[in-house]
């Protein structure tokens with residue numbers, strides 16, 4: 001067995017960068033992540049499938065680079081590492097993720113792989129390191145009691161291992177978000193009532209919804225709004241510089257989604273001048289046709305209070321119902337403090353399943 005992290009490097013331990021073109025190595029690395037996700041998160045899991053992850057490693061576009069690292073013990077893949085660096089802005093930041101096979105935990109492997117990711121980030125000049133940790137809804141916003149035991153999904157008690165690990169490695173919890181799930185279809189009456197209620201307040205705005213790429217005439221406005229989500233959505237104590245608003249970023253994201261087999265369902269609100277003032281986006285994946293993910297929703301500050309957020313969510317839900325009737329559930333994430341967005345989501349029928357903590361460390 002390996003030595004614990006406190007007394008040095010685990011025995012017979014190695015870390016290697018993952019080549020997405022090496023099919024066997026890639027599959028073994030992804031399998032570590034997929035198995036741990038199932039173990040830790042159960043029905044709340046929102047795992048990136050292997051084909052999606054592979055495309056991300058191949059080319060995530062010009063706005064960020066994503067690299068995989070595999071930790072092996074005696075040659076056997078036991079730990080999954082991911083390093084993501086923004087390339088257009090937030091140039092001091094990097095996002096890291098470490099996942100260890102459930103039966104290999106508490107042996108210093110997570111620490112050893114994290115140290116390697118931190119070194120890689122430092123070599124790229126990144127001093128602000130962020131990560132995400134997850135824990136079941138039943139453990140509450142603090143992540144449970146620190147009794148040293150690691151609960152599996154569905155087991156009572158214990159502390160979220162990710163949160164304890166992050167704290168032990170010097171990462172502070174800066175933002176608490178909640179994943180909510182919506183079972184589809186939403187009854188037509190619910191959507192009709194919400195739409196009618198919203199319509200009394202958004203007179204003068206036009207709504208448009210479509211599947212796929214943002215039309216050329218809207219993409220400039222879309223790019224501005226989408227970039228502002230990074231700092232307009234609650235960020236707690238996380239370090240977030242504004243994103244640069246570029247059409248190229250939107251198009252790169254769309255190209256990646258196409259290669260991944262993902263399809264966006266999108267809706268916008270336009271003011272009387274035809275400017276995009278609000279957007280929302282739900283994404284499906286060909287690899288798991290019953291799932292959808294709610295991504296960003298944003299209403300420009302100057303146009304809040306017109307129930308545009310509700311109107312757009314209803315528009316996207318209707319579009320999804322018409323064009324992707326096989327989708328059974330939608331997952332969404334909101335900061336616990338984002339009461340307005342949560343109220344909109346709960347009205348649609350979203351219910352909480354899991355916490356997501358944004359943690360950060362400065363070097």
Ligand SMILES: CC(C)(COP(=O)(O)OP(=O)(O)OC[C@H]1O[C@@H](n2cnc3c(N)ncnc32)[C@H](O)[C@@H]1OP(=O)(O)O)[C@@H](O)C(=O)NCCC(=O)NCCS
Nearest residue numbers: 098099100105106107108109110111150161162164165168
């Ligand atoms: C979090 C995770 C990576 C830890 O991997 P690991 O190999 O068990 O981590 P280590 O053995 O290096 O643990 C280092 C320290 O973190 C703390 N820690 C880790 N897991 C813990 C747990 N379940 N309960 C309490 N403390 C824990 C301890 O202080 C531990 O030191 P110790 O064992 O000497 O007490 C692993 O549990 C995992 O894969 N979880 C799911 C994914 C995740 O949450 N990743 C974190 C995001 S980066």
